[in-house]
Amino acid sequence: MNYASIRTCDIANGEGVRVSLFVSGCTHHCRGCFNEEAWDFSYGEPFTRETEDRLLAALAPSHIAGLTILGGEPMEPENQRALVPFLRRVRDRFGLSKTIWIYTGCILESELKSPSRWRTEDTDEILAMTDVLVDGRFVEALKDISLRFRGSSNQRILRLR
Numbered sequence: 001m002n003y004a005s006i007r008t009c010d011i012a013n014g015e016g017v018r019v020s021l022f023v024s025g026c027t028h029h030c031r032g033c034f035n036e037e038a039w040d041f042s043y044g045e046p047f048t049r050e051t052e053d054r055l056l057a058a059l060a061p062s063h064i065a066g067l068t069i070l071g072g073e074p075m076e077p078e079n080q081r082a083l084v085p086f087l088r089r090v091r092d093r094f095g096l097s098k099t100i101w102i103y104t105g106c107i108l109e110s111e112l113k114s115p116s117r118w119r120t121e122d123t124d125e126i127l128a129m130t131d132v133l134v135d136g137r138f139v140e141a142l143k144d145i146s147l148r149f150r151g152s153s154n155q156r157i158l159r160l161r
Contacts (some may be wrong), residue, residue: 001025001047001082004038004072008058014101014132014149016065019058023047023083026073028105032140034151038072052086059090059098066099066131075104075112080122087129096161102130105137108158131161 002024007013010020025041026033037043045051059067067090074083090100104112111118112127112135127133134150134157142152149157 001079002042002044003047003051004035004044006051006055006058010068012149013068013070013103014066014099016099017063018066018068018101019055019064020068020070021055022070023072023074023076023079025076025079026071026105027076028073028137030105030138030140032143033138035071041076041078047082047086052089055086056089056093059094064098066101068101068103070103073105074102075106075118075123075126077118077120080120080126084122084125087126091129099131100129101132101134102126103134106135108133108135108156127160131159133158133160 004022004024007020010018013020022035022038024038024043026039029039073079106112106118112123134155136155139152139154142154144153147153
């Protein structure tokens, strides 16, 4: 997996001050996407053990509320495989003291919890480690800049924990 960028002091993508990982690779190709360059799976830098260590260090300060993963598309099957071991490390290190938010264009019930190309052997474990899932594709016609933590009114903020 590659990642497009990392923000170590993000207040736009979840509650509190967060560390945000923007993964590369997305097949949704939503019209009006704010991060089109991250559609390409080879965009950015390789996600390595050193990258994980850097993120864990950035998460350590007490003022950091948690980790947000967005993209690109974190729930692309190949991205899920790469994220599971990292999310395990986050939970092992911080327990429930840091929240994990994941933004996905997938719909929880019909694409992540039901048979689909998005549901993999890793999906349930990722969802079990996720506190908040923001789901649904960005729909340009439903764009609403007054919404907190989402871009279009069809997207949902789901508290999984």
